[in-house]
Amino acid sequence: MKKLPLHEIASRSEELDKCVTCGLCQSVCPTFIADGHEGKTARGKIILLRGLLDGSLSPTSSIADIFDDCLTCYACQTVCPAGVKTERLWTSARFDLAEKSSSTRKKRIGLRWTIGKPALFNILVRIAGKFGFDPDKPESVNLHNRIVLPFKGAPLLDSLEEEYLPEGSPVGTVAMLVGCSGNLFAPNVVKSSIRLLTAFGWRVIIPKDQVCCGAPAINNQDWKTARKLALKNMDVFLSLDVDRVTSPDATCTGAIMKDYKEIFRSDEIVLSHLKKLASKTAQLSEVLGNYKTDIKPAFRVFKSRVTLHDSCHSTHLTGGSGWRKLLNKIEGLEIIEMQESDHCCGFGGSYSLFHRETAMKIADRKLSNSVKTGAELVLVGSPGCLIWLNSAKKLVPSGNLKIQHVSELISNAIC
Structure with a gap:
């Protein structure tokens, strides 16, 4: 068997050494909460990486697929009492194990012929944009369709x-x-x-x-x-x-x-x-x-009951979101906090395409928590979360719940 070099993982061994296997990551890991697979938690993945480095485990497609079945939400990093920087581990592991991953080849081909070739990609988008959805009806986007077209007139740029x-x-x-x-x-x-x-x-x-x-x-x-x-x-x-x-x-x-x-x-x-x-x-x-400025836009009274979903990258990777501070300036707006507001919605970019069943379980939990608040509107801070939850809402019970990017609501509330 060809020996797989694990240079990226080895260069992060200091992060592996920090883990005390306490298991607190279980409480926030969206894939573990969805299916109970211990190997998918940060603790489980770190044990696997230690085994790969000391030679007690050999790289296999099953191990590679465990790392592929990760939303890279980094909630585990936020909750870790030992301060393990999982942001340094999961992408390194995926890189080293790429040859063993069952979906890597498809993803690489897709990426290199789309975002990897911007000029060609824009031509394809302009063609597809002639047949796309009405941009004023974003809820019509459905990521469950076999072919997902951009909005009419895309690209926006x-x-x-x-x-x-x-x-x-x-x-x-x-x-x-x-x-x-x-x-x-x-x-x-x-x-x-x-x-x-x-x-x-x-x-x-x-x-x-x-x-x-x-x-x-x-x-x-x-x-x-x-x-x-x-x-x-x-x-x-x-x-x-x-x-x-x-x-x-x-x-x-x-x-x-x-x-x-x-x-x-x-x-x-x-x-x-x-x-x-x-x-x-x-x-x-x-x-x-x-930002220090004396400019404070005037907001009109905007009566609505809203709840917030905090996107993973704003919560766990870049130090939090300041949307609530802005929303609190709008008279008439009632903010009702949902349970697990900072838990992933299941989108994860291509994750929702390659791991649809688990992604839907996670989205169902997010929408259920949203409905329980009694809010009329779920505000999100990421367009990806917006598109995914609107798509998931078509398949799970969510009443009359509407989903909107928080910038849209605040913009509409300015006098």
């Missing part, structure tokens, strides 16, 4: 201006990474985010030569494509004279702030540039809520 100005003098300039989910499936999320930023006094720059953040490639072992995309975005955004970089999608900001540094950690020259970019990058809610 083609129709956006390169600059949006606030009324009066800008408090600063922010560049926006639109993100693939918004660019193809949730255009109103991007538009409402731009309106919000300008209402808070920001000058908004939309660089037209931006590309996918690379998160799908990072999470699916295609680091060659991921590095190419990261370098392109680094060149694009560092060439701009801006105070901040943000995105309506927490996954994209998470990629810049955390993931890029992981896939380039052995390249000091690239890392020095990435650190500059990461230092300017923040979640959209943080840009709106924490």
Whole structure:
């Protein structure tokens, strides 16, 4: 049997040594909660990695598939009392075990012929966009269909201006990474985010030569494509004279702030540039809520009962979300916290395509917790969560519950 090199895993052995196998990760692991498989918890995966490194276990497709069956939500990292940085482990393990994964080949081919070739991908999107769904009816997107088309007129980036100005003098300039989910499936999320930023006094720059953040490639072992995309975005955004970089999608900001540094950690020259970019990058809610400015948009009375789903990347990878602080400024809005608001919804990008049954169990739990609050509206901070939960809602009982990106509600509430 050909011996599989485990260089990435070995370089992270210090993280494996931190784990005390307490099992607290069970309480937050979405796949464990869904099917009770101990091997899928952080503790279980770390035991497997230790076995691979000491030679007591051999790399097999079954072990590779356990790491593939992970949403990379990083809730385990947040709850870990020993401080294990699982963000450094799971992508490394997937990379080393890629040859044994049953789905890696399909994913790599798909990624390299889509996000890996932006010019070709945009041509295909423009063709598909002639037959897509009405952008004013985002709930019509169904990820359960065999073929999922973008909205009519996609990609959104083609129709956006390169600059949006606030009324009066800008408090600063922010560049926006639109993100693939918004660019193809949730255009109103991007538009409402731009309106919000300008209402808070920001000058908004939309660089037209931006590309996918690379998160799908990072999470699916295609680091060659991921590095190419990261370098392109680094060149694009560092060439701009801006105070901040943000995105309506927490996954994209998470990629810049955390993931890029992981896939380039052995390249000091690239890392020095990435650190500059990461230092300017923040979640959209943080840009709106924490920047020192006297501009405070007036909100109209907006009577509604809402609950929030906190996206994984904003909660566990980049230090939390500031949406509640903004929502509390809206008179008439009643926020009812759901149980497990910071638990994953089951989307996980390609996870919901390759692990549909488990993803639906997780989505069912999220929607059930939402319904129990009695809220009329579930607010989410990621376009991916929005698309996935709207799709899942078609298959599980959820009453008249509606789902909306939080930027859309706040934008609509501004006088």
